[in-house]
Amino acid sequence: MSRTAKKIIAVVLLLAVWQAAAMLLDQKVLLASPVQVFIRLFTLWKEPEFVSAIVFSLLRIAGGFLLAFITGNILAVLAGKHEWIEILLSPVMITIKTVPVASFIIIALVWLSSRRLSIFISFLMVLPVIYNNVLKGIRCIDVKMNEMAEVYRLPWGRKFRYIWLPAIKPYLFSGTSIALGMAWKAGIAAEVIGIPEGSIGEMLFNAKIYLNTTDLFAWTVIIVAVSVLCEKAVMWLLEKAYERYCS
Numbered sequence: 001m002s003r004t005a006k007k008i009i010a011v012v013l014l015l016a017v018w019q020a021a022a023m024l025l026d027q028k029v030l031l032a033s034p035v036q037v038f039i040r041l042f043t044l045w046k047e048p049e050f051v052s053a054i055v056f057s058l059l060r061i062a063g064g065f066l067l068a069f070i071t072g073n074i075l076a077v078l079a080g081k082h083e084w085i086e087i088l089l090s091p092v093m094i095t096i097k098t099v100p101v102a103s104f105i106i107i108a109l110v111w112l113s114s115r116r117l118s119i120f121i122s123f124l125m126v127l128p129v130i131y132n133n134v135l136k137g138i139r140c141i142d143v144k145m146n147e148m149a150e151v152y153r154l155p156w157g158r159k160f161r162y163i164w165l166p167a168i169k170p171y172l173f174s175g176t177s178i179a180l181g182m183a184w185k186a187g188i189a190a191e192v193i194g195i196p197e198g199s200i201g202e203m204l205f206n207a208k209i210y211l212n213t214t215d216l217f218a219w220t221v222i223i224v225a226v227s228v229l230c231e232k233a234v235m236w237l238l239e240k241a242y243e244r245y246c247s
Contacts, residue, residue, distance in 0.1 A: 018034050022034070022036075030213065036214050037218050037221060040214045041218050041221065041222075044222075053199055053202070053203055054222065056196075057187065057188065057199050058226060060115075060122070060199075061188075062183075062230065064121065064122025064126065065126050068123040068126035068127040069126065069179070071130075072128075072129070072130030072131040073172075076130070076131045076132075076134035076138065079131075079138075080135055096124055096125075101121065101125065101189055102189070102193070105190050108120050108121065113196075114191075114195060115197075117196065118194075118199070118201070121190040122187040124186070125183060125185075126179040126182060126183050129179040129182060130176065134175065137169070137172060141163065141167040141168075162246070165242070165246050169242060173238065176235065176238060177235065180234060181227060181231070184226075188223060200223060204220075207219065
């Protein structure tokens with residue numbers, strides 16, 4: 001049996017358990033069934049705010065991720081070259097990783113409007129993931145490879161392209177995959193707390209206020225779907241960039 005078939009079976013089993021739990025509970029307000037959610041999805045996309053809400057959240061979360069991806073890579077390369085930069089950044093990265101997301105959201109609301117909040121929070125949550133993964137990859141580069149580059153006086157650009165980039169590839173890809181999921185989780189959480197008008201977070205908040213569990217689950221399914229599509233697209237682009245630049 002192929003891996004894809006196994007995944008499909010796992011999804012079907014999960015949906016079956018969900019449906020059984022909903023039928024046993026028989027309380028739509030507490031737990032909507034997958035059938036009810038599926039039917040709601042077919043009507044939800046026709047509503048005028050559907051596309052605009054997805055675009056609103058997607059642009060901001062993707063923007064925060066992109067800024068963190070670029071910044072994290074640059075900082076990791078600098079820290080890999082200069083130990084004093086790594087020492088200076090260490091307490092900052094540890095603080096970002098340990099402080100609860102809700103605390104950052106509440107603090108950020110003092111300075112930022114709710115419409116910009118998800119950009120900042122996504123950036124903040126992604127930055128240490130990208131930075132630490134790339135830096136770990138740099139630290140794992142074979143010392144002999146660096147010594148050989150020094151002996152042959154390889155220019156920094158070529159050293160980065162042919163030694164550093166291949167070495168950090170698995171760490172960068174792993175970190176990017178994790179960071180994309182975190183960006184969506186943190187970004188939507190920021191929207192639910194900040195409630196910017198026209199966002200997915202506002203839709204979730206309204207569903208909770210009106211005890212509309214079906215909409216709550218439907219929007220959650222949409223978030224998962226968009227997040228997965230974003231991850232597939234970003235990982236594909238990253239792979240293509242590596243093939244073109246490092247080949």
